[in-house]
Amino acid sequence: MNPVATIRVLLVEDEAGDAHLVRMKLGQSQSEHFDLCWAQSLTEAQQCLAASSFDVMLLDLSLPDSEGLATVHSARAMAMAIPIVVLSGRGDTDFALTALEAGAVDYMVKGDFGYDGLARVIRYALLRTEMEARNNLLVAALEAAANGIVITDKDAVVIWTNPAFSRLTGYSREEAVGHKPSDLIKSGLQDEAFYQDMWANLLDGRHWRGELINKRKNGSLYYEELNIAPVKNSAGEITHFIGIKEDISVRKEMEAQLQKLASTDPLTGLFNRRVFLERLEQEQAKVARLRRYSAVLLMLDLDFFKRVNDTYGHATGDTVLKAFAEIARNNSRATDIPARLGGEEFAILLAGADKSDALTMAERLRQQVAEIVIDHEAGPVRITVSIGAAILLADDVNSEAVLHRADAALYEAKDRGRNRTYWSCF
Numbered sequence: 001m002n003p004v005a006t007i008r009v010l011l012v013e014d015e016a017g018d019a020h021l022v023r024m025k026l027g028q029s030q031s032e033h034f035d036l037c038w039a040q041s042l043t044e045a046q047q048c049l050a051a052s053s054f055d056v057m058l059l060d061l062s063l064p065d066s067e068g069l070a071t072v073h074s075a076r077a078m079a080m081a082i083p084i085v086v087l088s089g090r091g092d093t094d095f096a097l098t099a100l101e102a103g104a105v106d107y108m109v110k111g112d113f114g115y116d117g118l119a120r121v122i123r124y125a126l127l128r129t130e131m132e133a134r135n136n137l138l139v140a141a142l143e144a145a146a147n148g149i150v151i152t153d154k155d156a157v158v159i160w161t162n163p164a165f166s167r168l169t170g171y172s173r174e175e176a177v178g179h180k181p182s183d184l185i186k187s188g189l190q191d192e193a194f195y196q197d198m199w200a201n202l203l204d205g206r207h208w209r210g211e212l213i214n215k216r217k218n219g220s221l222y223y224e225e226l227n228i229a230p231v232k233n234s235a236g237e238i239t240h241f242i243g244i245k246e247d248i249s250v251r252k253e254m255e256a257q258l259q260k261l262a263s264t265d266p267l268t269g270l271f272n273r274r275v276f277l278e279r280l281e282q283e284q285a286k287v288a289r290l291r292r293y294s295a296v297l298l299m300l301d302l303d304f305f306k307r308v309n310d311t312y313g314h315a316t317g318d319t320v321l322k323a324f325a326e327i328a329r330n331n332s333r334a335t336d337i338p339a340r341l342g343g344e345e346f347a348i349l350l351a352g353a354d355k356s357d358a359l360t361m362a363e364r365l366r367q368q369v370a371e372i373v374i375d376h377e378a379g380p381v382r383i384t385v386s387i388g389a390a391i392l393l394a395d396d397v398n399s400e401a402v403l404h405r406a407d408a409a410l411y412e413a414k415d416r417g418r419n420r421t422y423w424s425c426f
């Protein structure tokens with residue numbers, strides 16, 4: 001509080017002698033100036049309130065137009081926002097408490113003001129009102145926050161949650177209070193080590209942040225980013241934890257889409273070159289590591305594809321590529337990696353396949369491609385594919401070797417008249 005500020009006091013007191021005493025006491029204050037307005041009844045007090053504003057009301061309970069606790073109730077109703085300090089002739093503690101319950105912020109026995117007592121009570125009443133207003137403001141901010149907020153005691157038992165917490169988890173504040181969050185929303189999808197790490201940080205007094213999958217009241221799962229801060233008292237002991245939760249399901253979904261975009265060819269939806277080469281390298285390592293495991297690489301190239309583009313246009317060329325990709329996909333097992341390496345160049349990595357599997361698959365695919373007919377106003381468009389096949393060898397230093405062999409086989413298939421599969425003899 002600013003020490004030179006003027007404090008506007010509404011004194012409601014019917015005894016002139018008592019009013020004089022209050023005026024005198026407040027006039028003695030060194031630290032602030034009191035601007036006093038004196039009303040002798042509730043009716044007069046109402047007129048004062050209508051005419052100007054006040055910081056605090058000093059209220060005598062025995063007035064010509066009101067008596068006892070009813071006076072507090074009436075004054076409260078007239079001036080909701082102003083702290084009321086009750087002045088009474090009684091030194092009765094029980095009555096004082098009743099007055100506080102009725103809405104007064106403090107209570108003083110008349111004639112018992114001491115040197116600075118009354119000024120101090122007023123200062124305290126103002127400070128308390130200011131703190132309450134500030135507290136209400138902070139609670140309103142937490143209530144309005146978009147992120148779920150949960151406050152627990154030191155044993156992680158919930159004592160307060162905000163509406164966003166309820167929107168996120170499906171649990172109302174009443175349902176959450178008294179329980180541990182782990183009893184409500186733990187999905188079981190994080191291992192014990194995850195929670196051990198979290199608690200090791202928190203109990204050490206450190207802030208913790210993590211992403212986890214939790215479970216709503218209705219059983220559905222969601223991704224959340226969780227920030228937890230331990231709250232300590234002045235002795236440095238942890239008294240509470242504050243958890244702030246953000247639903248990141250949408251972000252996770254977008255990340256998955258981006259991941260898909262980054263790993264697939266946009267035209268055909270097949271894997272792109274980068275993913276294909278990674279998987280080929282992994283498969284090469286597997287072949288080198290496991291006896292009796294084999295895998296085959298098919299390199300596929302559409303015959304005379306440039307002619308299709310030049311004759312019928314790029315839109316038709318794209319239709320051909322998509323039709324081919326569809327066949328490649330349909331002939332692949334879940335473990336295979338069909339990919340577009342660029343232009344009209346494709347590859348299929350047949351994981352776990354041997355020569356016989358691979359040649360059967362390649363031949364079936366070649367025939368289906370030869371049956372493709374794309375309608376075009378200039379007449380039906382047909383296409384064929386040449387395929388080079390090579391097996392991954394345990395002795396290969398890396399996947400470059402099999403790529404080279406399959407390429408050579410593809411060249412041989414082209415050289416021998418196209419629309420055929422050639423098996424690398426090396």
Ligand SMILES: [Mg+2]
Pocket residue numbers: 013014015060061062063
């Ligand atoms: Mg009186």
